[in-house]
Structure formats: C-alpha cells, structure tokens
C-alpha cells in the first residue's frame with residue numbers, strides 16, 4: 001500500500017496516487033449497455049454463480065426479447081478437469097448457436113474465479129470461430145481483478161479492433177469510438193453530416209456486419225475517456241486520435257465536434273453557425289440547474305473513469321467546486337485537455353485506498369459525493385448526499401441535447417436533500 005504526490009503532466013495540479021483497497025464493480029457490467037448496442041451479438045460470460053447474479057441484478061430481466069447474455073458456470077475444478085471444461089464450453093456454445101441463428105457475433109467474456117483464469121478463452125474463441133463459420137467468436141476479460149467496470153467496454157472494443165476490415169480508400173474517414181445510445185449517436189451523425197464530413201462510422205456498430213473499416217486514413221474521436229486499450233489498438237492499425245475535450249456539456253460538445261471540423265478542413269464560419277443554436281439550447285438547459293449547483297462542493301471517488309471530464313463540466317459550466325477528483329486510472333494523454341481545463345486547487349487522485357479516501361470525504365463534507373453503489377449507503381447514513389456513478393454511464397449524457405439531463409443527475413440528490421431538510 002503506498003501513496004505519493006506528484007504534479008501531473010500538462011497541468012500544475014498535484015496528483016495523489018493510492019494503491020490500497022478498492023471498491024468498484026467489475027468489467028462484466030459493460031455487458032449491460034454493450035448488448036443493447038450491438039444488436040446481433042451475444043455475451044457469454046464464462047464465470048461463477050456470483051457473475052451470473054451480478055449480471056442478472058445489473059441488467060434486470062428482459063421480458064420481451066430473447067436474452068443476449070448468459071453465464072456458463074465453471075466452478076470447482078482442478079487443472080485435470082480443464083479438458084472437460086473446454087468440452088463443456090464447446091457444448092454450451094453449440095447449443096446456443098443452434099437455438100439462436102440470429103447471433104452473428106459471440107463474445108466469450110472471462111471473469112476472475114481461478115477456474116476460469118486457467119481456461120484459455122482466446123484459444124476457445126479461435127476453435128469455435130472455425131467450427132461456427134457464420135459467427136465471429138471473440139473473447140475479452142471482464143474480470144474484477146484487472147478492471148474497473150467501464151474497462152469491460154474497453155476490453156470488448158479492443159478485442160474487436162483486430163477483426164475490423166481495412167479501409168479501401170485514402171480519403172479521410174471519421175470514426176466515433178465508444179458505445180453511445182442510438183439516439184445520441186444519431187444526433188452526432190446528423191451534425192457531422194451537416195458539417196459536410198462525408199464518411200462517419202461508429203465503433204461499435206449496431207450489428208456485426210457493419211463494423212467500421214480502419215486504416216491510416218481513419219481519424220477517430222473518443223466518446224468516452226475509458227478507452228485506452230481500444231485507442232492503442234486503433235493506432236496500431238494506423239488510425240489517428242483527434243485530441244479534444246469529451247462531449248459533456250455545451251462547451252465539451254463544441255470542442256469535440258470542432259476537433260473533427262478542423263481535421264476535415266470544415267469552414268470555421270460554417271461550423272460556428274451550425275453549432276450556435278444547439279449550443280444555445282444546451283446553455284439554456286444548464287441555466288435552469290445553475291442556481292442550485294453553483295458554489296456547491298463535489299467529491300468524486302474513483303469509479304467510472306468519467307470523473308475528470310465531468311468535474312471539468314460541472315466546474316466550468318455550472319460553477320460547482322470540485323474538492324477531490326478521484327479516478328481509477330488517469331490517462332494523461334487522453335485527458336490532457338481536460339486536466340488543463342480543471343480549476344486550480346482541485347486535488348486529483350488516481351487509484352484508491354478506500355478508508356483514507358473516505359476519511360477525506362468525511363473531513364471535507366462535500367455537498368455531493370459521486371461514488372459506487374457500495375459506498376453510497378454508508379455515506380448517506382452519515383448525512384452526505386451521494387450520486388451513483390454507474391448512473392452516469394447508463395444514462396444518455398453526451399452532446400448538446402443531453403447537457404440539461406446530465407446537470408439534472410447532479411441536481412436531483414441536492415434537491416432531495418433540501419426537501420428532507422424542510
């Protein structure tokens with residue numbers, strides 16, 4: 001267990017590094033939003049009963065659709081039982097694909113029980129891909145040992161990248177990287193089309209057959225700050241990342257769109273006139289929440305990796321005062337612009353030593369603490385208002401039209417607190 005302070009690159013803000021006990025969900029959680037996004041994919045978790053419970057409680061029961069995730073439970077085996085485990089996995093996959101011919105992409109998702117770690121899922125994926133030729137079988141790890149909950153999406157998309165076809169022309173193409181709700185993605189696609197950018201694709205696409213091609217002519221915008229491995233895999237295929245703020249709030253969205261406009265040589269006047277109206281709309285939507293949020297202090301415990309961009313948005317567009325911004329992992333390059341835009345005096349922290357951090361929360365008594373589900377109840381019991389960070393990933397929060405909803409997510413617990421006080 002160690003803690004140290006240093007200055008972050010690109011900013012004078014001090015960084016506190018902690019490597020102690022953590023309180024976070026595991027990467028299996030990403031399946032909850034990924035299975036909605038890739039509509040002909042199936043996620044087969046190779047795990048334990050705990051994994052099955054987590055998925056069921058996080059994703060709820062789907063009443064009207066055939067489920068698109070399941071858990072193959074592999075438990076209590078020694079190494080000698082591994083051959084059987086592979087055969088059993090093959091049998092489960094055979095049965096699944098026979099019963100569900102609509103599945104075009106199958107992810108074998110690893111987890112952390114030791115029995116599963118001993119299974120070589122990448123070999124299993126290769127073996128099953130050959131056997132079921134119409135289905136792409138891929139694998140990634142959602143294990144809680146190596147991931148925080150949003151890294152499940154990173155691992156999934158990074159597994160997809162080597163499978164993407166190569167681009168066939170030299171003309172620049174734009175790729176939006178990160179799983180966005182369809183409605184938000186459509187808003188961005190309309191804006192890029194109105195700008196005049198001819199080819200815009202999304203990773204992930206909505207179905208297996210439409211996954212975007214990639215090559216040296218691909219310029220990509222990250223829609224989420226937790227996609228470090230995916231970005232590296234795209235860069236390995238020659239693609240280039242466009243540096244921008246993340247599209248949270250009016251200003252973050254303008255900056256994100258502007259990065260693409262500049263890279264594609266879009267006329268500055270045309271860009272400004274295009275974003276003027278939606279930007280104004282977003283600002284008006286934010287104004288409604290400013291009165292409540294301005295001057296309120298906020299403490300981010302490390303959970304979703306959205307902490308730094310959200311703190312920037314709340315400080316600069318709503319006047320909130322971040323006390324500490326904790327993140328499970330600080331990607332200095334992808335967050336460089338965000339870090340520069342954070343106000344002075346913020347304590348940045350990376351990693352977690354949960355007891356020490358909770359001591360800091362209690363001594364600073366912020367108006368709002370953003371944290372994982374497990375920590376919210378104990379803090380509420382001590383009279384501190386909390387916001388579950390997982391809600392920020394499950395809700396549509398990107399772009400101009402969602403800026404007001406994003407602010408509302410932070411305003412609601414404060415309003416509730418005020419009502420309880422009356």
Ligand code: SF4
Nearest residue numbers: 026051054111112144
């Ligand atoms: S992957 Fe690990 S942390 Fe996640 S539910 Fe399964 S056992 Fe728990």
